[in-house]
Amino acid sequence: MRNQRWVEVTVGAFMLLGFAALLFLAFKVSGLAQSSEQDGFEVEACFGDIGGLKPRSRVTLAGVTVGRVAAIDLDFQWFEACVTLQLDKNLANKLTTDTAAAIQTAGLLGDNYISLTPGIDETYLAAGDSLKDTQSALILEQLVNQFISNSSKD
Amino acid sequence: MLDWLARLGRQGLLLTTALGRSSIFLFQSLAGFPKSSEALTLWLRQVYSVGVLSLIIILVSGLFIGMVLALQGYTILVDFGAEQALGQMVALSLTRELAPVVAALLFAGRAGSALTAEIGLMKATEQLSSLEMIGVDPLRRIIAPRLLAGFVALPVLTIIFTFVGVWGGWLVGVDWLGVDEGAFWSNMQSSVSFREDVLNGVIKSLVFAFVVTWIAVFQGYDLVPTSEGISRATTRTVVYSSLAVLGLDFVLTALMFSNL
Numbered sequence: 036m037r038n039q040r041w042v043e044v045t046v047g048a049f050m051l052l053g054f055a056a057l058l059f060l061a062f063k064v065s066g067l068a069q070s071s072e073q074d075g076f077e078v079e080a081c082f083g084d085i086g087g088l089k090p091r092s093r094v095t096l097a098g099v100t101v102g103r104v105a106a107i108d109l110d111f112q113w114f115e116a117c118v119t120l121q122l123d124k125n126l127a128n129k130l131t132t133d134t135a136a137a138i139q140t141a142g143l144l145g146d147n148y149i150s151l152t153p154g155i156d157e158t159y160l161a162a163g164d165s166l167k168d169t170q171s172a173l174i175l176e177q178l179v180n181q182f183i184s185n186s187s188k189d
Numbered sequence: 190m191l192d193w194l195a196r197l198g199r200q201g202l203l204l205t206t207a208l209g210r211s212s213i214f215l216f217q218s219l220a221g222f223p224k225s226s227e228a229l230t231l232w233l234r235q236v237y238s239v240g241v242l243s244l245i246i247i248l249v250s251g252l253f254i255g256m257v258l259a260l261q262g263y264t265i266l267v268d269f270g271a272e273q274a275l276g277q278m279v280a281l282s283l284t285r286e287l288a289p290v291v292a293a294l295l296f297a298g299r300a301g302s303a304l305t306a307e308i309g310l311m312k313a314t315e316q317l318s319s320l321e322m323i324g325v326d327p328l329r330r331i332i333a334p335r336l337l338a339g340f341v342a343l344p345v346l347t348i349i350f351t352f353v354g355v356w357g358g359w360l361v362g363v364d365w366l367g368v369d370e371g372a373f374w375s376n377m378q379s380s381v382s383f384r385e386d387v388l389n390g391v392i393k394s395l396v397f398a399f400v401v402t403w404i405a406v407f408q409g410y411d412l413v414p415t416s417e418g419i420s421r422a423t424t425r426t427v428v429y430s431s432l433a434v435l436g437l438d439f440v441l442t443a444l445m446f447s448n449l
Contacts, residue, residue, distance in 0.1 A: 039230065039234075042233055042234055042237040043233055045237055045241045046233050046236045046237050046240070046241060048241075049236070049240055049241045049244065049345065050345065052244075052345075052349055053344075053345035053346075053348050053349055055352075056348045056349045056351065056352035056353075057348050057387075059352050059355075060284070060348065060351060060352060060355075060383075060387045061383050061387065063355075063374070063378075064280050064284070064351075064355055064377055064378070064381050064387070065378060065381040065382055065383040065386065065387055066374075066377075066378025066379070066381070089375050089376075089379055090375060091371045091372075091374060091375035091378075092371065092372070092375060093369060093371055093372065100369070100371075103371050141270070141273070142270030142271075145270050145271060145273060146273045146372050146376070
């Protein structure tokens, strides 16, 4: 057995390591508090239905990931879901104001993500702007229901 | 026929007396533990030998179990285009089941057997009797610090195991197989709840710590003081505590997660 000092120091470090691991489990694994990265700029987009979109979902442009969903809030005036997008800071003042945002699904059963399509305006998006041209998520069950009710009329 | 019945009865009586002895033993050693700085020193020394010295095996196996989970999960999930649920799968299986159980099994093999052998050898060389002779209660001086150290060390080891396992899963899933990092963490965070999953895992490991340490220390204290007796008791420690951990795990899972 080593001397007492060594024992005390290593047991202290052991306890500290356990505590740090518990903090990691609390904040990173179970997401008790969301920490947001500060590099980038935020724009807002409101959708009629966001389907299964979650905070930290991807935002893509031409299939390349260019940002994350920072927050999702309900707009109490129009009862729409207003999504705050955090975009790569290299895109600031490069996207036009008529950029379209659509909620897509990766594969048939995969995760929802937002895909951006650039527009043709002369003015450019800055931090805090909101996207007007939005397209809600396609809900598979609703499509199937529509298809069934349409085909039963025939 | 009557012989068979008598043998069964004898077994039952032996089992009941062993249970009773071990409960009295547990109660006496825990009730008499003094709260002085000397007792703290004894306890620290035991936390070092059962906790800190088990750290390497816990770190390595946690890392590899996390990595294997991610690799196996990926090959199955990718068929359904659902590989983004990898983080959720790795984190849930680690926090709920694998970390408490595997850490307890490793702890029984690494620290439990060492406890049994150490106390058994003390008994065989009559160190326990000589302690009693000079008026020191071996239950307080030898047994209680080891019990309390085990109760604390295994839950801490389990938390570290989970942490390393999730990190290993991230390493394989995100770094190597190219699962999207945001989806990995966001799916994990939206499905793992701190109270339901993380805390229940810690409660499981508290129960396992209690059972494994109790079995290990009692087997050491209660063995036949010969070299053969020590080897038998060490084997029994590992076998009994593994069986107890696996059986209790089913009961605890049924209690905790059956309605989720």
